[in-house]
Amino acid sequence: MSLTSLTTMHPGCGLSHRSHSYNSISSLEENNLYNTEPVLSIEELRVHLNSCFTCGVSWYEDHVSLDCGECGGYSLERPCPMCDGRCQAQWKRDLTLTHTTGKAKWSGQCGFRSSKPSDGTSEPSLASSKITTSS
Numbered sequence: 001m002s003l004t005s006l007t008t009m010h011p012g013c014g015l016s017h018r019s020h021s022y023n024s025i026s027s028l029e030e031n032n033l034y035n036t037e038p039v040l041s042i043e044e045l046r047v048h049l050n051s052c053f054t055c056g057v058s059w060y061e062d063h064v065s066l067d068c069g070e071c072g073g074y075s076l077e078r079p080c081p082m083c084d085g086r087c088q089a090q091w092k093r094d095l096t097l098t099h100t101t102g103k104a105k106w107s108g109q110c111g112f113r114s115s116k117p118s119d120g121t122s123e124p125s126l127a128s129s130k131i132t133t134s135s
Helices: 025-030 042-049 095-101
Strands: 077-079 090-093 105-108 131-134
Touching: 095 105
Parallel strands: none
Antiparallel strands: 077 090, 090 105, 105 131
């Protein structure tokens, strides 16, 4: 199999005045011009994102490390942290914030909080908003 030209830089484009030609696929391998890292399947990516980046446990499988700040003592859901679960609401792990900060972050709404604005304005109150909190 022969490749005539993969990349050509045209004179006057300001990038380069040379052309790269390769005679075979093996010359591409020698120059590492393609990505050799393994590609994750969608299932593997889901499992990876639903796991702790710090200690490696699988939240998807309800595993948790009690002494890991990113796990925060819970897997993907936890009882409402605003009232210690008395309202029976379950909060969901905010995977993006958890992985970004390395600390457990949760999104949810306390069932005891009013869903109506308390001051009569059209602005929703903080208590009725979706809240993200740390464990």
